[in-house]
Amino acid sequence: MPEDDLAEEAARLTINGDNSDRGDLGFVAKRLAQEARQTLSSSGGSRGIRDVTEEFTVAAKQLQPGQLVKDEYFTLFEAVGALEIMDPKMDSGYVPLGDTLEPDFDVCKGLPAEQVLWIMDELLRLTAVWHDGYPLSQTIFTSLHVDRLLSPDNRPPYQLSYGDMTLRIMTVEEQLVHIVLRAYCVALVKSCALVLHTIQSQNFYEEEDFVTHLFGRELLPSTGANDAIKLLDEAVKFLDGAEVRQVMRAALLERLHFAQTYISLLITNSADWNTLAAMGRLAETHKLAQPIPEAFSDKVQRQLATSTPPRPMIAISWDEALQRWTEFCADVVEADRLTCFDVCQSPHALHRAIWAFAYREPQPNTFARAYLQTILFASEQITEGMAFFDLMLTDMRDLALAGDVLADPQSFLIEMPSDSRHRCSRIIEMFMDKAFDEYMNLYRMVCQNRCRIRRTFTQSVAIFDSLETEAMKTDAELESITPGIVLPHEDGSGKVALNPLTSWVKYHRLQTMAWTTQLGFETDIYLPHELSMMYWYLMVFAQRRCKLVEHIERFLAARRKRFASSRDARPDDEAAASQEWLAVLHKQADFEASLSSALWQLTELLMTLGILQPPKRDYAQEQLLYDVRMKSYLGIAHDPIPTLEEYMSAAQSDQSVGETCNNVNSTIADAKGCLAFLKKTNPEQGKYVGTEEQWKREIKQLETTCVAVAVQTSQLRRVADKHGKLVSVARDASMKGMLEVSIPLPGSRYHGWWVVPQIRERKK
Structure with a gap:
């Protein structure tokens, strides 16, 4: 089309008269006409082709991450026009020259x-x-x-x-x-x-x-x-x-x-x-x-x-395909082994077995994970003689009600309405009905992929928090029927009761909060400068779990004293087994608190020295960033998480580099002591029946992680001592140019849940 004709055709788009109701349509028409004239004049009347890939790449490098470029007049028609017809990547109906639309292979013919x-x-x-x-x-x-x-x-x-x-x-x-x-x-x-x-x-x-x-x-x-x-x-x-x-x-x-x-x-x-x-x-x-x-x-x-x-x-090659089939069959065989009768008798051993299955390398495919779910949930019971109700009741008994008549299975068989055991069992059953779905999710959701495990457990935190309210009401009803043991408060301020169902729900909530945080490290959703804050919160969650287990242990010890005069040894044996299990939970929480404390102090020191720095964000606000990162936990009504101000207050320290390194080494020593205790536990005490090899392997990984933290701390201390900064105030940022830090990616860590920064002296 000649230049004048093209311009005239574009100009016809202009609406005569008042264009106020038509927006910028007239402006668009004028712009099209102007671009048409420029295009035709620059190409001498014919359209030219020029490779702009290099120019586009150079221009794109000028943009900041996240910056958008928007043309207000880049219309939908223009966007669709950018899709190239006859391009095999975009046009599903494209047939190359000399080719046919459909394959011409005869499937009926004989083959050797x-x-x-x-x-x-x-x-x-x-x-x-x-x-x-x-x-x-x-x-x-x-x-x-x-x-x-x-x-x-x-x-x-x-x-x-x-x-x-x-x-x-x-x-x-x-x-x-x-x-x-x-x-x-x-x-x-x-x-x-x-x-x-x-x-x-x-x-x-x-x-x-x-x-x-x-x-x-x-x-x-x-x-x-x-x-x-x-x-x-x-x-x-x-x-x-x-x-x-x-x-x-x-x-x-x-x-x-x-x-x-x-x-x-x-x-x-x-x-x-x-x-x-x-x-x-x-x-x-x-x-x-x-x-x-x-x-x-x-x-x-x-x-x-x-x-x-x-x-x-x-x-993929034939050998790779056979390898995948081999792994597929091995995963299904392992799913059967980890759900055998002996494992399913203990809810904690079963839960550990499901985690062990989820962390097989490579990760089991979707069918293998669905197969495991089918074994567990296809019928009305987990295994022969172990219904879902019994599994949940056993969990309550092992954790908070060992030897107590409230959780005795025989109490749920009493049908005399005047019997207090009958009334209490009906109250507990009503609570269990409310908590059942979320409790079973603790087993079912571990069969998902890593990201979904974290997301689902994040949602579970709020649900367990609401269940804690129901548990408090249920405990009050039980207390009105059968008053339980009352002990002096740890700080001497009055009396305190066990509140077993509340303690049971709170434990699972705190454990789930820790899992969501640790899975966040594994899935690498935290930026390097966020490691300090998240390890501090993980330390807080672990410390609260320690206090809760100590609370339960006090009442269990008092209950065992009552069993001393009883002729029936069964409740005392049950309480003794629970006491061993609580000791394991206590050491696990202690280890988690110690290692997260060491990593918090180490990463916080690197932040203070300016070696780890947040990205430049001109319009970011600390409170808003905190709200987004901790959104999953902000709605918790019982034991709310610490505020940003509390974290900032804990992070502020005038300790020297040497003092901080000493504190890190001390907490690492505590963590190693906890691991030494856990290594001595047998499968029955540690509830890892069926996953003995995985238990040993994980203990070894955690030991290596502790050693790695100590080595990196020594490296930092050596550089500080070398440059005379060992006793300087940690806020002295002159060490920034002396060190460089890298954060190991998932898959290259000693343990996926624990990120140990790699510290190296910067080469001059």
Whole structure:
């Protein structure tokens, strides 16, 4: 279009008369006309092309992080126009020159045994990738044989061929496809349906953990899993008499047997997932396969019910796929082992076992975590003879009511309304009904991914806080029926009661608050300058837990004195076991308080010296930043968290570098003492039955962390002494240029929950 005509056409957009009601439409039209003239004049009447990538990169570097550039007149039309048609990355309908819209591979034709073997192995590889969370459209659905089976125009019995082809006129190669490969594909598709059922029946997060979308396809709804097993049996019988080389027959049979075992385990939820020996044979015979990549195509995605552009097929090696299958089977076997009868008898041992499972390396995939949830929550009881109610009551008894008649299971069987035990048990049952869902979440939510564990436990803090109010009311009702032990207050100011249910809820709230903070360190959501504040709060949470356990221990000791004159030794034995458990909890809280105190003092010293500094934020306010970071805890009504002013007051110190280093070393020594105590506990005392190896490994990691803190403190002290700053006031920032600090990333720490800054002397 000539320049004048283009300008005139743009000018027509201007609305004659008063444009006040039309906003800046007239201005936009004038701007378009002006840009058209400039473009045409600069290119001599024809549009030129210039690569502006380098200029754009240079300009982008001038922007500050988070700074936005906005053009008020960059319209939606212009934004859509920026999407390039005929670009394979953006246009799902784009077909390159010389290519076809649909794949032209004939799935009905016969294939040699070597190529059938390769297709079966490729499907096994893609299934492993699908288990890792990639969509079916990128993995199994890219198989043209599977696509033919799932095609909407295919009807039961879901044959690969269209016509009346019978087995009598098929060649051996065609039979390998229509009998062996078809049975394998059908079994694989039905196993996918069973996996999806297991995952969708439990807690998981769509897209984040696993993609359950079927993209408009159905997974052979008219064929059952048992029908798929029958097809595999028929394929095995065919191979037994087929004219196929012995070595190839054995290789194909191994894959059919693997498919049989896999789908059978999914049907029965059997504990016999130890199929690693079969995988070893698969690895040995894979070299016999002959690749036929045209049997798979990402063009299938064009026919699926999805609006997203085609994505590339995932590429992992055969060895990596077998490794993932090996880890997958090992995770399921471990899930069965960690939920055995002995482990499930103790709520604390079971909870530790679930944490141990969640922290397996690499992290179990979504199906394995859903499988563990199925074992725990698919029925009305955790294990034989241990219902959910009994699990929760055992937790209360172990922690706060050991040997007390209130938590005795026999008290809940009394039906005489005039009996105080009957009345108290009904009151406790009503409270347990209110707390049940959140208590079970302590087990269920650990089966999620790390970020979701932290987010869910963050929400649990407020729920436990509200439950504490209910517990206080329940304790008051129980006290009015059966008055409990009253002891002098620790500070001598009056009397104090145990309030067992309140103490039980408060313990779980404080423990959950500590978990959310520690998971924040593991998921690396805290900036380096926030480490000091968060470790200080973690220390406060641990100290409060210590005081609570001490409170419970005092009443347990008083209760045991009453048992001395009793003929029934059972309550005293129960109280003695609880006393050992409380001693372990006390040492764990002491260790947490000591190590977090050491890291708080160390990082706070680095902040004071100016070595760790917050980023420059001209409009930031300390109180607002505090409110955002501590938002999850600000609404706590019982034992509110310390305010920002209290933290700032604790952080202000005139201690010298040497004095601070001495304090750090002292608290690290206390932490090591706690670990020494924990190492001596047996599985029954420490409630880590079934997770003995994980317990030892974690103790070793924590010992290494303590050593690392001491080493970094010594490094800081050495540099300060070298430059004569050991006795200077910590606020002297002249050491800023002497040291440099790096924060280890997740995965490179001695323990994921404890971040030890790496201090080095700056090179001149």
